[in-house]
Amino acid sequence: MVKVASLYFWTRWKAFNFFDVSEVRPADSESASLFNSPELSSICSGSDNIFLGSSDGQVRILSSAFKVVRTFHAHHSGSITHIKQIDGTSLLITVSEDLSNEPVLKVWALDKPDKKTGGPKCLSSLNVSNGRKQFPISALATTDNVSQLAVGFANGSVTVIRGDLINDRGAKQRTVFESEEPITGVEFREGPTTTLYLATTGRILTLTISGRGQGQPAKNLDDNGCGLGCMTVDSESGDVVVARDDAIYYYGPNGRGPSYAYEGPKQLVSTFGDLVALVTQPRTDAASKTSILRKFVGGGADDRYRSSTFALLDTDLKYVAHTELLTSQIRTLFAEWGDFFLLTLDGRLFRYHEKSLNQKLEILYQRDLYVLAINLAQKVGVDISQRNVILRRYGDYLHKKGDYDTAMQQYLKAIDNTEPSQVIRKFLDSQRINNLIEYLEELHEHDKATVDHTTLLLNCYAKLKDTDKLETFIKSGTNFDLETAIAMCRQGGYYDQAVFLSKKHGEHDRVVDILIEDSQKYDEAIDYIHRHEPEVAYPNLMRYARVLLEHCPDETTQLFIEYYTGQYRLKKDTPVAPTQAASGGAASAVQNLASFIPLPYRQATVTPSPATQDNQPLSLSTEEAAAAAKADPPREYKVPRPRTAFSSFVDHPDQFIVFLEACLEEAEMDEPDKVDLHTTLFEICLDIAGNKTGQEKQKWETKAKTLIDGQDISMDASNVLLLSHLSDFRDGTVLVREQQGLRFDIFRSYASVGDTASVIKALRKYGPEEPQLYPAALAYFTSSPKALQEAGDELDKVLKKIDEDGLMAPLQVIQTLSTNAVATMGMVKKYLGETIERERKEISNNRRLIESYRGETDAKRKEMDELGTKSAVFQTRRCSACGGSLDLPTIHFLCKHSFHQRCLNQVGDADVECPKCAPTNNNIRAFRKAQEDSADRHDMFLDTLQRSRDKFGTISEFFGRGVMAAPALE
Numbered sequence: 002m003v004k005v006a007s008l009y010f011w012t013r014w015k016a017f018n019f020f021d022v023s024e025v026r027p028a029d030s031e032s033a034s035l036f037n038s039p040e041l042s043s044i045c046s047g048s049d050n051i052f053l054g055s056s057d058g059q060v061r062i063l064s065s066a067f068k069v070v071r072t073f074h075a076h077h078s079g080s081i082t083h084i085k086q087i088d089g090t091s092l093l094i095t096v097s098e099d100l101s102n103e104p105v106l107k108v109w110a111l112d113k114p115d116k117k118t119g120g121p122k123c124l125s126s127l128n129v130s131n132g133r134k135q136f137p138i139s140a141l142a143t144t145d146n147v148s149q150l151a152v153g154f155a156n157g158s159v160t161v162i163r164g165d166l167i168n169d170r171g172a173k174q175r176t177v178f179e180s181e182e183p184i185t186g187v188e189f190r191e192g193p194t195t196t197l198y199l200a201t202t203g204r205i206l207t208l209t210i211s212g213r214g215q216g217q218p219a220k221n222l223d224d225n226g227c228g229l230g231c232m233t234v235d236s237e238s239g240d241v242v243v244a245r246d247d248a249i250y251y252y253g254p255n256g257r258g259p260s261y262a263y264e265g266p267k268q269l270v271s272t273f274g275d276l277v278a279l280v281t282q283p284r285t286d287a288a289s290k291t292s293i294l295r296k297f298v299g300g301g302a303d304d305r306y307r308s309s310t311f312a313l314l315d316t317d318l319k320y321v322a323h324t325e326l327l328t329s330q331i332r333t334l335f336a337e338w339g340d341f342f343l344l345t346l347d348g349r350l351f352r353y354h355e356k357s358l359n360q361k362l363e364i365l366y367q368r369d370l371y372v373l374a375i376n377l378a379q380k381v382g383v384d385i386s387q388r389n390v391i392l393r394r395y396g397d398y399l400h401k402k403g404d405y406d407t408a409m410q411q412y413l414k415a416i417d418n419t420e421p422s423q424v425i426r427k428f429l430d431s432q433r434i435n436n437l438i439e440y441l442e443e444l445h446e447h448d449k450a451t452v453d454h455t456t457l458l459l460n461c462y463a464k465l466k467d468t469d470k471l472e473t474f475i476k477s478g479t480n481f482d483l484e485t486a487i488a489m490c491r492q493g494g495y496y497d498q499a500v501f502l503s504k505k506h507g508e509h510d511r512v513v514d515i516l517i518e519d520s521q522k523y524d525e526a527i528d529y530i531h532r533h534e535p536e537v538a539y540p541n542l543m544r545y546a547r548v549l550l551e552h553c554p555d556e557t558t559q560l561f562i563e564y565y566t567g568q569y570r571l572k573k574d575t576p577v578a579p580t581q582a583a584s585g586g587a588a589s590a591v592q593n594l595a596s597f598i599p600l601p602y603r604q605a606t607v608t609p610s611p612a613t614q615d616n617q618p619l620s621l622s623t624e625e626a627a628a629a630a631k632a633d634p635p636r637e638y639k640v641p642r643p644r645t646a647f648s649s650f651v652d653h654p655d656q657f658i659v660f661l662e663a664c665l666e667e668a669e670m671d672e673p674d675k676v677d678l679h680t681t682l683f684e685i686c687l688d689i690a691g692n693k694t695g696q697e698k699q700k701w702e703t704k705a706k707t708l709i710d711g712q713d714i715s716m717d718a719s720n721v722l723l724l725s726h727l728s729d730f731r732d733g734t735v736l737v738r739e740q741q742g743l744r745f746d747i748f749r750s751y752a753s754v755g756d757t758a759s760v761i762k763a764l765r766k767y768g769p770e771e772p773q774l775y776p777a778a779l780a781y782f783t784s785s786p787k788a789l790q791e792a793g794d795e796l797d798k799v800l801k802k803i804d805e806d807g808l809m810a811p812l813q814v815i816q817t818l819s820t821n822a823v824a825t826m827g828m829v830k831k832y833l834g835e836t837i838e839r840e841r842k843e844i845s846n847n848r849r850l851i852e853s854y855r856g857e858t859d860a861k862r863k864e865m866d867e868l869g870t871k872s873a874v875f876q877t878r879r880c881s882a883c884g885g886s887l888d889l890p891t892i893h894f895l896c897k898h899s900f901h902q903r904c905l906n907q908v909g910d911a912d913v914e915c916p917k918c919a920p921t922n923n924n925i926r927a928f929r930k931a932q933e934d935s936a937d938r939h940d941m942f943l944d945t946l947q948r949s950r951d952k953f954g955t956i957s958e959f960f961g962r963g964v965m966a967a968p969a970l971e
Contacts, residue, residue, distance in 0.1 A: 014263065015370070016321040019361050020313065025342070025350040027067040035061060035069070037348020044344065046337035047086030048111075054081030058097060062111075065338050067350075073120030076105060083141045092147060092167070093121070100135050103128040108147060108166045125169040131158055132176060139229060140187040144195065149210060151197055153184030159199060161210060177208055178219050186232025188241050190254065198241045198252060200232045205243060205252060222256055230269045237275060244270035244279055249316060261316045268309065271334040273341045274355075275380070276322055277314045280331045282307065311343060313353070318376050323353065358383065362391065371395035389415035393423075400427055409436045413443050421454060434461055442474065452485045459489035471495060475502055487511060496520045509533055513541045523552040531560055531572035535638035539564060546649030550656060558656040561649070562663040567640045570633050643670075644677045654685055661685070684724050752781045757791035764799075775802050776809050780817050783824045796824075800832045811836045868895055880904055881917055894918070 027033040035041065035053055043054035050070075051063040058076035061069050075081060079099035086093050091112035098104045106129050113122040129138070131154050140153035150162040157180035164172025178199055186200035194212025198205070205223040209215050223243075231244040241252040244267040251258035265281035272278065309331050312324040329345040336342065341353040358381060365374040371394060378388050396411035405428070412424045421444055428437040441458035444450040450458075462471040475486070475498055483506055490499035496519045503511040509529075516526035527549055530538045542549075542560060549557040563569045643664050650657035661682040664670065670678070690701035752760050764778045779799050782792040789796065803809045809817070811833070818824040875893040879886060882904035890902040894915040905913055914922070935941065942959050949955040 014314070014319055014321045015373070016324050017361070017364055018323060019356050019364070020323040020341075020353045021356060022323075022325065023352050023354070025067060025352050029068060032063065032067050032069055035063075036344060036350050042080045042082055043084040044333050044335065045084045045086050046335040046342070047088040048091070049338065050086075051335070051337060052084055052086055052093060054084040054095060056080035060084065060093070060095060060109075071120075073118065075107060075109070078102070079105065083138060085141060085143060087143070087145065087147060092124075094141075094143060094147070094150075096129070096138060096141060096152075098137060100137070103130060104138055104152075105129070106150070106152075106162070110167075125166040125172070127162070127166075127172055127174075129160060129162070130174050130176075131156070131160060134158070139184045140200075140232075142187045142189050142197075144189050144191055149189070149195065151187040151189065151210075153187045153199070155183045157182050157184060157201065159184055159187060159197075159208075161197070163210075177210070178206070180204075182226065183229075185227055185229045186243075188232060188234045190234070190239055190241070192239075192254070196254070198232075200227050200243065202226045202228070205250075205257075207252075222252055223250070228267060231267050233270050233272055235272050242270060242272060242277060244277075249277060249279070249314070251316075259316075261314070261319070263312075263314065265310065269331060269334055271336070273313065273336050275315065275317065277316055278334050278341065279312045279314060280334070281310045281312070282330075283310065313341070317380060318373060320373065322355075366394060369398060371398055386418045389418050393419055396424075405433055405436055409439055412440060416440075416443055416447055416449065421449065421451075425454075425457070434465065437461060438465075438470070445474075450482070452482045455482045455485040456489055459486060459493065463489070463493040463495075468495070471498060483508070487515075491515060491519055509537045510541060510544075513545060517545050517548055523549055524556070527553050527556050527560065528572065533571070535564070535569055535636050538569070539638075539641070543645070543649065546646070547651065550649065550653045554653060554656050558659055561646055561660050565640060565643050565646060565660070565664055566667045567669075568635045569638065570635050573633070642677070643674050644681075647677075647681060654689060658682065658685055680724075687724055749777070752777070755785075755788065757781075757788050761792065761795055764795075772808055775799050776813075776817070779803065779809075779814070780820070783818055783821055785821070786823055789823050796828065797831075800829065804832060804836060811840075875899055 038055070040055040040057055041053060042056045045052050049065060051067075053061045053063065054075070055061070058074055058079065058081060060073055060075045060081065062071040064070045075095045076097035079097035079102070081095050082098045082104075083096040084094070091110055093109040093111055094106065095109065096104055096106050105126065107126045108124045109121045110124050111121045114120065115122045129152050134154070134156055136154045136156040136158075138152055139155045141150070143150045147166050148163065150166075152160045152162065154160070157178075158176050159178040160174055161177045162172050162174050164170065166172055177197070180201055182201035182203045184199065185202055186198075188198045189210075190196045190198065194214060195210045197208045197210050199208060199219060200206075203224070203226045204221055205226060206219040206221050208219040209217060225245060227243045227245055233242050234240070235242055235251070238253075240258060243250045243252065246266050247264055248260045248262045249270075250260045263279070265279075265283075267279060267281055269280035270277065307330050309327050309329070310324065311327055311331060313322040314320075315322055327343075327345060329347045329349070332344045332346050334341070334343055340355075343351045343353065345351075358378070361377065362374050365371070365377070371391065374391050375388070375395065378391055392411045392415035396408040396415070399405075399408035399411065409428070412419065421440075424440055425437065428434075428440065438458065438461045441450070441454055441461070444454050445458070458474070459471070462468075462474070471490075483502065487499045487502050487508070490496070490502065496515055499515050499519070500512055503509075503515065512529060513526050516522045516529065526545065530541050538560075542557075542564065546557065546561075643661075646660065647657075650660065661678050665675070665678050665682070686701050686704050690698050693701060760778065760781055764774050779796070782788055782796050782799065800814070803814065814829070814832070818829060873893075873895055875897070877887070877893075877897065877899040879899075880901045881898040882900050885901070887899055887901065891899060892902055892905060892913065893899045896915050896918045898915050898917050900916070905916070945959075946952060946955050
């Protein structure tokens with residue numbers, strides 16, 4: 002399709018002064034005179050030089066200082082009417098014309114000097130054929146590699162030269178087009194196919210020179226032609242530019258392209274970068290129909306005094322970059338060294354230097370043309386930061402005008418490197434809150450939002466009470482500060498949204514905190530805790546244990562029991578059958594959010610809507626659900642010590658007892674933990690019993706007593722005694738002391754409180770095993786008249802026991818009874834009488850024993866003396882061994898026993914002992930040796946003395962054994 006751009010609407014372009022103009026004045030007079038010399042016939046630029054062709058066939062090369070750096074004679078006849086330098090190379094093409102001969106075309110290598118002339122080397126030279134018709138050349142074009150040249154003539158014919166002109170290997174010429182209209186322009190477009198664009202005064206045509214379609218006749222593109230010098234090539238796009246009086250037209254490979262209205266008689270057209278340079282003349286000076294032909298034969302002398310208009314146009318952005326009215330006609334246009342040059346007929350050369358982008362933008366800012374500034378910046382490819390500066394200034398301009406919505410759009414485009422506070426301050430007015438929300442949302446989308454921005458955005462949502470936008474923002478996945486978002490939702494009362502954010506980002510601790518502290522949904526909190534791994538559940542359970550025990554005591558206690566017994570399992574949803582969705586109505590905020598929460602984090606409890614009350618889902622029974630839960634193995638984790646949970650159950654004794662008893666049932670509990678559990682449970686039972694009366698008190702005391710009843714109790718005795726004492730629980734004290742063998746302490750505790758009945762009970766129970774209780778009981782019974790009265794006959798029994806077992810000497814009894822003036826002589830008369838009588842009998846028996854021992858001792862001593870001083874007479878006639886009559890040899894012993902020698906079985910001269918007395922003597926020797934050995938074993942003496950009731954008798958016995966004898970001196 003052919004695109005015609007605003008032919009009727011863009012009749013007037015915005016004009017700017019984007020170029021600085023200066024007249025070039027060469028330093029030396031020779032160079033200055035070249036531009037106004039009548040011999041100047043052609044001019045071109047390229048490769049950092051300007052090339053001037055003259056009518057005498059010479060070529061002069063000027064440097065950037067406009068000094069002649071080289072001159073050579075290119076043609077010996079004719080005027081150099083066309084000169085062209087192949088940019089980027091050292092090739093120069095010159096054409097000289099003499100109407101009496103065919104035009105001569107030469108190709109020069111500027112970097113290769115000719116050895117004869119010293120000038121550049123001529124690579125090739127040929128005569129351009131026009132069918133022997135002498136017409137001037139009106140247009141010249143060449144390809145970049147100089148393999149093809151096109152020469153247009155004023156008679157309407159076009160000759161194409163094809164060959165290797167650089168190496169002079171021959172070239173072929175062919176007339177490819179003929180027309181009755183003069184040729185005004187020829188241009189090549191290279192690509193897969195080489196296309197030649199032809200312009201006449203009445204048509205625009207294309208001709209395929211090489212490639213597909215070669216040999217076909219010229220294709221007519223437009224029925225309107227152009228003037229001489231009004232056709233050029235856009236070097237950037239490759240399109241052909243044609244200037245007519247009404248507009249500027251572009252022609253591409255697909256035919257006619259866009260056109261841009263710019264009225265005025267056109268004289269010359271050229272391109273400078275992306276700009277189109279035009280030379281027009283005022284309509285009052287417009288040429289007649291024959292003005293085009295005048296250029297082929299030369300204008301009159303008055304051309305230099307006619308005015309002309311020069312303009313540089315940006316056809317893409319529809320503005321005039323520079324325009325000025327010149328008092329003289331323009332001869333030619335060319336570009337070099339980054340500037341554009343204009344040469345007038347009167348020899349004046351003007352340089353046009355393009356202003357910097359910033360200077361251009363400042364000009365546009367002054368005229369508030371921000372849209373054009375933005376388009377210009379985009380066209381030249383500025384970086385994002387510089388583009389955003391323009392957008393911000395445009396936004397500021399629109400904001401001042403009151404166009405807030407459009408201004409916000411500019412700020413949003415420039416959001417990447419704009420300080421957000423500069424924009425936010427402009428829209429803090431409550432009437433502009435929607436624009437502010439839009440900007441803040443975009444900040445979050447670009448991950449440029451700070452904590453303050455998130456706070457402000459959520460405050461805006463809260464101010465508008467726009468729950469839908471708040472949910473959309475939360476669910477969008479936009480980057481924002483999580484801490485701030487949750488805090489603002491909690492402050493604004495959007496607890497469900499705060500819970501959703503916390504769950505979505507795995508902030509389990511915060512979820513529990515919101516459910517408890519803000520929403521006060523304690524059952525949901527305990528349920529949420531129960532659905533997570535131990536490392537997540539335990540800290541939250543301990544943190545909120547007291548609150549949860551206050552509002553959900555049973556569920557919380559059960560969770561404590563599971564965790565502290567190593568049976569913790571994740572709570573799972575009970576499978577239910579799918580239900581029919583309720584019709585009508587929008588879902589609540591929480592239901593909207595729930596769809597974005599992963600399944601493990603969803604709440605199990607859902608309240609059915611009224612529409613579904615009659616169609617309840619079928620769920621598993623409680624027993625089946627419990628069985629399914631037990632089938633899941635418990636999680637592996639380090640079970641904490643039970644005492645870490647004790648503080649959580651303050652003010653909840655009932656739940657505490659359940660927890661303690663459940664932990665005690667655990668078989669694998671460590672011994673220190675069992676001690677803690679028993680001790681704490683014992684203390685709680687005593688505490689509860691202290692606050693009860695009657696049967697309730699007895700019930701709890703019995704429970705406490707059960708904990709310490711037994712041989713192996715898992716409690717420290719001192720703790721039990723202390724707790725029992727503090728709670729005035731005497732049974733506990735007694736039981737522990739009894740288990741530890743502290744019977745005397747039990748007796749003393751009863752006596753200290755004056756409980757005579759308990760004293761008598763303890764005496765009867767522990768007296769047989771603890772004899773020392775009887776002296777203590779005697780002292781207690783006689784300590785007060787009340788105790789003596791309550792004791793009754795028990796005093797006589799105690800005295801009898803003391804007397805029978807010898808627990809106290811009579812004197813000690815008298816001393817004990819005389820301590821208090823309670824007991825009378827009548828009470829102990831019987832005891833004293835029996836004691837005195839028994840002592841008398843014992844003294845009498847001892848005296849008789851003494852006399853008998855003395856008699857035996859004297860008899861033994863006498864016998865020993867006789868044996869040592871008197872001879873012994875043996876009158877025995879029979880052998881004490883065989884009973885036969887004694888005959889020689891006979892052996893007599895001092896013990897009065899006689900034996901045949903043969904009956905003694907004597908061997909050698911060994912000492913012979915009386916066989917009859919030998920067993921007795923051996924016993925005596927063994928007994929004596931035992932006495933001597935035991936004399937050094939004082940520990941045995943002390944042990945025997947301690948266990949003996951008759952201490953003095955024991956000492957006398959060991960004295961007789963020689964224990965206390967002085968050691969013999971060696």
